[in-house]
Amino acid sequence: MVKTTVVGSYPRTGDAFEEQALRRGIARLDRGEITEAELRTVERDTVKAVLKEQNEVGIDLVTDGQISWYDSQSHIAGKLASIEINGLVRYFDTNTYYRQPVVRGAVSRNGPLLVDEWKFAQGSSKAPVKAVLTGPVTLASLSLDKHYGNKKALAGAFASAIGEEVGALVKAGASQIQIDEPILTQHPEDLSLVSEGLDRIRGHKAKATLTLFTFFGDVAGIYKDLQEVPAEILGLDLVQGAATWPVLAKHGSSKPLVLGVIDARNTKEEDPAAVAKKVSQLNSAVDLKASYLSPSNGLEFLPRERARRKLRILHDAARGLGVAG
Amino acid sequence: MTALLTTSVGSLPKPEYLTRARTKAAKGELPSDALQDLEQKATREWIRFQEEIGIDILVDGEQYRGDMATYFAENLEGTEISGLVRSYGNRYYKKPIVVGELKRRGPISVDWFSFAQSQTDRPVKGMITGPYTMMDWSFDEYYGSRTEACLAFAKLLHEEAVALEAAGAKYVQVDEPALSTRFDELPLLVKAVGIVTKGLRARTVLHTCYGNYNEIFDYFNKLPVDQLDLEMSNSGLDLLERFKREPLKKEIAFGVVDVHSHVIEPEALIRERIEKALTIFRPDQLFIDPDCGLKTRSVDEARDKLRNMVAATRAVRQVHGLT
Numbered sequence: 001m002v003k004t005t006v007v008g009s010y011p012r013t014g015d016a017f018e019e020q021a022l023r024r025g026i027a028r029l030d031r032g033e034i035t036e037a038e039l040r041t042v043e044r045d046t047v048k049a050v051l052k053e054q055n056e057v058g059i060d061l062v063t064d065g066q067i068s069w070y071d072s073q074s075h076i077a078g079k080l081a082s083i084e085i086n087g088l089v090r091y092f093d094t095n096t097y098y099r100q101p102v103v104r105g106a107v108s109r110n111g112p113l114l115v116d117e118w119k120f121a122q123g124s125s126k127a128p129v130k131a132v133l134t135g136p137v138t139l140a141s142l143s144l145d146k147h148y149g150n151k152k153a154l155a156g157a158f159a160s161a162i163g164e165e166v167g168a169l170v171k172a173g174a175s176q177i178q179i180d181e182p183i184l185t186q187h188p189e190d191l192s193l194v195s196e197g198l199d200r201i202r203g204h205k206a207k208a209t210l211t212l213f214t215f216f217g218d219v220a221g222i223y224k225d226l227q228e229v230p231a232e233i234l235g236l237d238l239v240q241g242a243a244t245w246p247v248l249a250k251h252g253s254s255k256p257l258v259l260g261v262i263d264a265r266n267t268k269e270e271d272p273a274a275v276a277k278k279v280s281q282l283n284s285a286v287d288l289k290a291s292y293l294s295p296s297n298g299l300e301f302l303p304r305e306r307a308r309r310k311l312r313i314l315h316d317a318a319r320g321l322g323v324a325g
Numbered sequence: 326m327t328a329l330l331t332t333s334v335g336s337l338p339k340p341e342y343l344t345r346a347r348t349k350a351a352k353g354e355l356p357s358d359a360l361q362d363l364e365q366k367a368t369r370e371w372i373r374f375q376e377e378i379g380i381d382i383l384v385d386g387e388q389y390r391g392d393m394a395t396y397f398a399e400n401l402e403g404t405e406i407s408g409l410v411r412s413y414g415n416r417y418y419k420k421p422i423v424v425g426e427l428k429r430r431g432p433i434s435v436d437w438f439s440f441a442q443s444q445t446d447r448p449v450k451g452m453i454t455g456p457y458t459m460m461d462w463s464f465d466e467y468y469g470s471r472t473e474a475c476l477a478f479a480k481l482l483h484e485e486a487v488a489l490e491a492a493g494a495k496y497v498q499v500d501e502p503a504l505s506t507r508f509d510e511l512p513l514l515v516k517a518v519g520i521v522t523k524g525l526r527a528r529t530v531l532h533t534c535y536g537n538y539n540e541i542f543d544y545f546n547k548l549p550v551d552q553l554d555l556e557m558s559n560s561g562l563d564l565l566e567r568f569k570r571e572p573l574k575k576e577i578a579f580g581v582v583d584v585h586s587h588v589i590e591p592e593a594l595i596r597e598r599i600e601k602a603l604t605i606f607r608p609d610q611l612f613i614d615p616d617c618g619l620k621t622r623s624v625d626e627a628r629d630k631l632r633n634m635v636a637a638t639r640a641v642r643q644v645h646g647l648t
């Protein structure tokens with residue numbers, strides 16, 4: 001059986017009353033009815049619930065759902081020195097928005113970014129919890145740079161800060177680190193910057209496994225070079241990035257993959273048997289035993305109840321691949 | 326010559342009594358006709374307010390709508406409404422799901438248009454959530470193709486546009502906030518909006534907001550509408566330079582107040598913005614309005630912003646001897 005994992009985010013609110021605790025909590029904090037500390041408790045209860053949902057389905061490698069993240073950019077960048085957080089900007093081609101980081105000076109890491117969140121999540125999960133960080137090149141591309149004047153320098157500074165964080169996460173016990181670089185699907189020419197960033201980060205990871213994930217599109221045009229990046233595992237969006245599939249089937253992969261085959265942006269349900277059959281075509285081209293099946297990107301774009309069903313489909317598809325393993 | 330006509334983008338804030346009533350109705354504690362009475366009351370109040378301050382082209386204020394895409398989807402065949410999906414921060418909406426062939430069951434917004442128009446002698450705009458935005462903001466379990474889903478929405482929204490015109494709409498506005506989502510799909514958007522506006526005698530308007538205008542600039546003159554309604558105060562004032570070099574061959578409704586800020590722009594600042602616009606556009610080509618729908622502001626903030634906008638426009642008209 002092929003292993004299963006998720007990409008990162010998970011819906012923090014559902015349609016049932018008890019699934020709306022965090023939404024109510026934030027509203028109450030805004031009205032001054034509860035304290036920040038009380039909201040943290042609600043947040044952590046939500047993380048526990050999200051981990052439980054993944055554990056119950058039997059996902060092999062889980063995440064904390066990025067429940068406490070306002071968005072993928074400001075949650076990381078906002079904790080670094082010399083960065084201010086500005087107004088809302090559309091996040092890639094989604095109907096969601098991120099608060100834009102503004103770089104006012106030399107970027108550096110003053111303290112932990114995700115270590116406490118990761119420790120809490122791992123303490124609440126039976127399955128290992130993957131630590132997921134937004135990649136330096138995506139951060140540099142989506143920020144407003146008022147200091148460095150070129151993306152390479154800014155991405156380098158972000159990479160150093162993220163590298164330090166990876167070191168802290170590994171020290172805290174994380175054995176799986178994922179770096180998200182969705183920017184590669186829009187700007188494949190950034191691949192060399194991504195490689196340089198990973199090279200800096202790799203120096204801090206010790207024995208942990210490093211995954212590079214790209215989503216919101218394909219990487220067909222850079223697939224061969226992508227095989228050379230300094231990461232052990234490659235994560236691919238094979239839904240919105242379906243164009244990667246033929247290249248992958250043709251050239252195979254020297255690295256294990258995370259195969260993002262379940263559509264995380266549409267409620268339409270896949271047939272697990274059909275997914276399993278398709279993936280089994282890669283049997284001779286990819287080391288499926290060392291690989292994972294996953295959604296195509298974070299599950300937050302779906303309603304909670306639909307996200308749960310997608311997890312189930314993911315699990316069933318992986319089980320259907322039993323013959324391959 | 327008509328010059329510097331004032332208008333609004335669409336939504337206006339709901340008064341507190343209506344917000345409370347909607348919550349109650351959602352819990353089943355208020356019958357739908359009682360809710361509708363209050364929606365009508367709020368609509369009448371907004372129409373009266375717009376008349377009082379002297380706006381030229383009115384809107385119904387969308388007091389009866391929740392989300393702009395969900396409202397249209399709820400009134401179609403072939404759709405369901407999903408659970409909550411997060412947009413940003415603590416904001417969630419229920420996203421439509423296309424589950425079958427899309428068809429228009431009957432009028433969607435026509436009755437509300439007629440009601441609003443019956444309250445005033447001034448023109449009220451008919452308002453349609455555009456086909457591209459409807460597609461982009463829905464899950465699709467049926468068509469399996471963004472193009473097909475978008476064109477299916479376009480066909481039925483054309484029927485709605487024709488019905489609005491038949492009901493007396495002099496202006497039909499197509500809202501496309503998703504316009505700048507994927508630049509490679511702009512030709513699809515042009516085609517779909519063209520289907521919606523085809524053959525209409527009413528003045529057609531396309532509203533969009535919060536996009537990277539530089540990327541879409543080349544498409545402005547290709548959009549199959551008479552008027553573009555653009556957010557300008559929040560991010561677009563630098564766009565004026567580009568319009569100077571590459572003139573717009575359409576009317577423009579020029580956003581002069583920021584809808585996301587609590588700050589009430591003083592009349593003098595709005596006058597400055599209008600004067601700047603007048604250095605590029607002819608007075609008969611230029612309409613004045615807020616950046617976007619005002620629904621996220623409080624009733625008082627929205628009123629103050631609109632009041633200052635109209636006062637500033639009047640002052641500019643006077644200075645330039647425009648009537």
Ligand SMILES: [Zn+2]
Pocket residue numbers: 334502532533534616617618
């Ligand atoms: Zn708008």
